[in-house]
Amino acid sequence: MNRNLLKYVLAATLITSVASFYALKSDEGVKADPDNAGLKLPEGFGALKVAETGAKARHLVVTPQGDIYVKLAKPKDGKGILQLHENSDGKAQLTGGFGNYGGTGIYLKDGYLYASSNQEVFRYKLNDQNVVLSPDQPEKIVTGLKMGRQHETKSLVLDNDGNLYVNIGAYSNSCQVQDRGYQSPGMPGCPILDSAGGIWQFKANKLSQSYGDGIRYATGLRNVVGLDWNQQNNQLFVMQHGRDNLNSSWPALYDVKESAELPAECLYALKKGDNAGWPYLYYDQIQHKKIVAPEYGGDKKKEADAKYLDPAVAYPGHMAPNGLLFYTGKMFPEKYKNGAFIAFHGSWNRAPEPQKGYFVVFQPFKDGKPSGDWEIFADNFSGTPEKAAAGRADHRPCGLAQGADGSLYVTDDSKGSIYRIIYTKK
């Protein structure tokens, strides 16, 4: 009897292992999760959860060798950058971490990994497998950047000519005498702009630069988190976080509905010397006009000086664009090529109106210029529409990256999930 049982067990084990071997074989390669990781995607796309980091995952990069470097807003176990490695099925495990500073920016270019704290920019030399050589000995490229309590992150990107672009966010909502104060006027000649509220350009390979070594490349930008270099026309594009508190600071001018819709979250195509006009104006996407800010004598209608830069595209208010990526991959259908993906982290300053965002948008481009209407590409990071409306989203999209095969990666800085979106239609 016992011997028979043993035989059965052995046979069953053998069958199971053979079956799982074949299952493994047929599963080879990257596959979408059965529930597409909870996301809603256009037809033909699928998604998988690459990893659950449980950390505040901000921007990320993915190497052709399947290593993922994720910048964390706050270090986890003393590591501000997580390193993960992907298995052949696309799922990744944590392989290490380094950098004891929190921050947002991370970018890979010409054999170096660049990463920022909220005051400095570092770079790490990579070997030919894109692995960081000395994680504890980065070069300090930029130092001493201003950091307030708000808009403190330093997103970064590089061009093809050895320059580094760093956002220095304005540590203020609208440069009021009393920040976010009730009917508080704007400071004349907003003094914040000399060292914040813009994009600064530095050399990518020079050590210990600060304001004196860099150039204020563009100004009048309240805060930029998502930015990318457009390779088609060799130009910097940024997504600005528009101002808040139109109703709470100026209730006589703006009701709660207007304050929820205005102002636009703007995409700007920047050239050296541009001025987007913060804090003196905001962009009204309903009137399609640059409007003088109430702190500077605006009345909701008065138009701002035409000298200020117009946005390339204006999106609904307060959705918090935290990631921008120009898609240059080959995996997705033709219409996505050279277009922009934008991760909208999701709003808070629309209350008591329903919150918006918590999705990834696709913005079509043609010849390096926006062309056609934007659409929601990846939705339901929040879990349900009710959770999105209440601002109680399960996940909040933040950083974007493109894999070597053309997959689109998205981080979530709420729970630390890393998503990978793939095109599955043959």
Place this chain on the structure above:
Amino acid sequence: MKRILMIVVLLTMGGLQLSAQTKSKPKPAAKGAKVSAAVMTNGNKIYGQYCLSCHMADGGGVQNMNPPLNGTSYVLGDKTRLIKVILNGFSQNVDIDGESYTNVMAPHNFLKDQEIADVLSYIRNSFGNKASGISVLEVKAVRAKNKK
């Protein structure tokens, strides 16, 4: 065997410590001004006008930006500190119950003593909070000292 015993003892101690920690959370004051329906109604109105846009309808705040008002030591604890947050605003770099919040709260000293008393009493008795109310006299006293 001795080692296992040690581990068991250590684990038990750790567990006790942990439960002691959870117990040391701020306790709402048992006694104090009772909050009337009229105060709650007026407090709710003021909350909707000046507080809701940041602290949200459910009092849960906004992750990393605006602190929640439910179950926090700042709301349920020292009344003077709480009244001062309204009068002076809040922009200190402190962790509130283990989390940090970056948004600046402007002073709301333009609110009348009665309005501050009502909205704070409302907050201390909404969103699952249950604590004593705050009186006009308490606000008046803090404001008088705050001025000098």
